[in-house]
Amino acid sequence: MENQTISKQSQRNGLIVVTLAIFTDMLVYGLVVPILPGYALSLGVSQTAxxxxxxSYAIALFVATPIFGILSDKVGRKGPMLWGLLGLAGATLLYAFAKQFWMLVVARSLQGVSAAITWTAGFALLADLYPSQERGKVMGIALAGQSIGTLIGPTVGGWLYQIGGYQVPFLAATGLAIIDGLLRIFLIKNVPHEKSESVLSSLNLLKNRRLLIIVGVVIIGASIPCVLEPTLPLRLQKGMNVSSGVTGLLFAIPTLAYAISAPVIGSLSQRIGHYKAMTMGMILAAVCFPFIALSNSVWLVAIVLVFLGIGMGTAITPCLPEFAEISQKSGTNSFGASFSIYNTAYSIGMMIGPTLGGILTNYLGIVWSYSVVAIVILVYIIFFNIYNHHALKTA
Incomplete structure (x- = not known):
């Protein structure tokens, strides 16, 4: 498919729809954070439950992503984008009226499935609409929607909960999902799409070594904030006497830095090369990690978290257009499948991060724990660049 034949209006409409879709998904993802634990406890369940x-969100995301990624290559993007919307609206309504714990688990799982559909079909739609030289910038803009949604979700959820009680945040999210759905219906029109004829051709992407080496970058980038979540708050609150409110603001810093820098990074990586940008991002993240644990000043922690957010964005943002490039060069017309691999890798990082961070901190303490994470990233950088150097010589 020739992207150049697509009108600028169609491209803009697609970018608006995908950015809002990802923003809405991550807003709802964060909205439940300050609400669900207390409500679940009121239903008589344990902390383990x-x-x-x-x-259950990450598990559902992991399972559903490859299925709907391949399906979007078979049937096109508009249908799956609408399915994802229906799943998100259903999840928010189920949250609102859940009276038993299993209903919350079903809602959280349905939310993960809808994210799998929206993310894979959404980024595949952008790859369909934009030529390769513009994908870095537009995918960076879409990722900014992710960061902003993640950033304001918990705040909006907590605020609406205080104003109107448990159901109000979810009913408001359902209203936003309806607006999002109307945009998906009316703005995504006449989008050309070359359907993948074979599921096997999509699965052949897994044999591509270039793609698999980038999967490692995605896993690292996704795990970085998840390492901090179970470990840094205790360090701040017990070791530095930082309040819960300030801790929440500190966690917002890397997300905000990511949101602001992602569109710029997308354009920059297009100019200097995606692999070079990924390497720079991983190096910056690796350098920041030990300093977070060693810092004894809240202001110093805040400054390091800014650079960590930029590092995360610089590592992850170039992965998206590179995935599309690999898919396009493979000749399989499988953007959905390629972005399902991205989503699967991201969900793996979300599962590895908190587990690794918790175990290492428990046995080694936070300074050595974060240092080990930094060493792992640096070792992968060496492997990543050796492989790329060899690939260039043999190309």
């Missing part, structure tokens, strides 16, 4: 509740 609450952990299972929150983990």
């Amino acid at each position: 609450i952990g299972v509740l929150f983990g």
Whole structure:
């Protein structure tokens, strides 16, 4: 498919729809954070059960992503984008009226499935609409929607909960999902799409070594904030006497830095090369990690978290257009499948991060724990660049 034949209006409409879709998904993802634990406890469940509740999102995302990625290559993008919307609206309504714990688990799992559909079909739609030289910038803009949704979700959820009680945040999210759905219906029109004729051709992407080496970058980038979540708050609150409110603001810093920098990074990586940008991002993240644990000043922690957010964005943002490039060069017309691999890798990082961070901190303490994470990233950088150097010589 020739992207150049697509009108600028169609491209803009697609970018608006995908960015809002990802923003809405991550807004709802974060909206439940300050609400669900207390409500689940009121239903008489244990802390372990609450952990299972929150983990069910990543598990559902992991399972559903490859299925709907391949399906979007077969049937096109508009249908799956609408399915994802229906799943998200259903999940928010189920949250609102859940009276038993299993209903919360079903809602959280349905939310993960809808994210799998929206993310894979959404980024595949952008790859369909934009030529390769513009994908870095537009995918960076879409990722900014992710970061903004993640950033304001918990705040909006907590605020609406205080104003109107448990159901109000979810009913408001359902209203936003309806608006999002109307945009998906009316703005995504006449989008050309070359359907993949074979599921096997999509699965052949897994044999591509270039793609698999980038999968490692995605896993690292996704795990970085998840390492911090179970470990840094205790360091801040017990070791530095930082309040819960300030801790929440500190966690918002890397997300905000990511949101602001992602569109710029997308354009920059297009100019300097995606692999070079990924390497720079991983190096910056690796350098930041030990300094977070060693810092004794809240202001110093805040500054390091800014650079960590930029590092995360610089590592992950170039992965998206590179995935599309690999898919296009493979000749399989399988953007959905390629972005399903991205989503699967991201969900793996979300599962590895908190587990690794918790175990290492428990046995080694936070300084050595974060240092080990930094060493792992640096070792992967060496492997990543050796492989790329060899690939260039043999190309």
